[in-house]
Amino acid sequence: MKIDAAKGILSAAIYYPSPNFDERPANQSLDLLVIHNISLPPGSFAGNYVKDLFLNKLDTNHNEYFKSLADVKVSSHLYIRRTGEIQQFVPFTKRAWHAGVSSFQGRENCNNFSIGIELEGTDTDAYTQVQYQQLAQVTCVIMQQYPKITLQNIVGHSDIAPMRKTDPGTSFDWDHYKKLVLKLVTA
Ligand SMILES: [Zn+2]
Numbered sequence: 639m640k641i642d643a644a645k646g647i648l649s650a651a652i653y654y655p656s657p658n659f660d661e662r663p664a665n666q667s668l669d670l671l672v673i674h675n676i677s678l679p680p681g682s683f684a685g686n687y688v689k690d691l692f693l694n695k696l697d698t699n700h701n702e703y704f705k706s707l708a709d710v711k712v713s714s715h716l717y718i719r720r721t722g723e724i725q726q727f728v729p730f731t732k733r734a735w736h737a738g739v740s741s742f743q744g745r746e747n748c749n750n751f752s753i754g755i756e757l758e759g760t761d762t763d764a765y766t767q768v769q770y771q772q773l774a775q776v777t778c779v780i781m782q783q784y785p786k787i788t789l790q791n792i793v794g795h796s797d798i799a800p801m802r803k804t805d806p807g808t809s810f811d812w813d814h815y816k817k818l819v820l821k822l823v824t825a
Contacts, residue, residue, distance in 0.1 A: 761807025
């Protein structure tokens with residue numbers, strides 16, 4: 639697994655360019671990794687609705703819940719499915735719209751300085767082992783490419799938006815994940 643540094647694209651990902659991004663502030667350092675979860679409809683792991691959402695192609699008449707997403711413009715850099723498939727929507731060099739109103743160590747608007755990774759899941763369903771493996775591998779190459787992203791600078795969405803967000807949830811095993819990453823970065 640590697641990153642094309644100029645393009646900001648992960649070699650192992652399937653790239654679906656999302657319109658939901660903009661430029662990072664000039665001379666912005668990139669020093670935070672944010673872990674999320676999403677599934678559409680919530681708790682359903684079939685279909686391609688998350689991809690559709692990030693591409694502004696979600697058929698909001700398909701499902702009652704989807705109506706609430708009609709004017710939502712969001713994206714993440716990466717989306718890791720239950721099968722381990724990795725999709726990329728925004729180059730790492732650009733600002734994806736994943737964190738919303740957020741704050742990390744007193745710095746607001748985390749989208750400016752972070753990479754966002756969505757896991758297909760919920761706050762309560764255990765993530766798959768292949769998701770942990772893929773997430774750990776991706777984290778390793780991200781840390782190599784962007785060395786200010788250290789293990790201490792990997793957080794959940796709930797850590798930077800605690801009043802609004804609960805993902806990646808109690809189902810996410812931080813200890814397991816960080817051990818896998820440590821094993822890779824020290825290998
Ligand atoms: Zn989130």
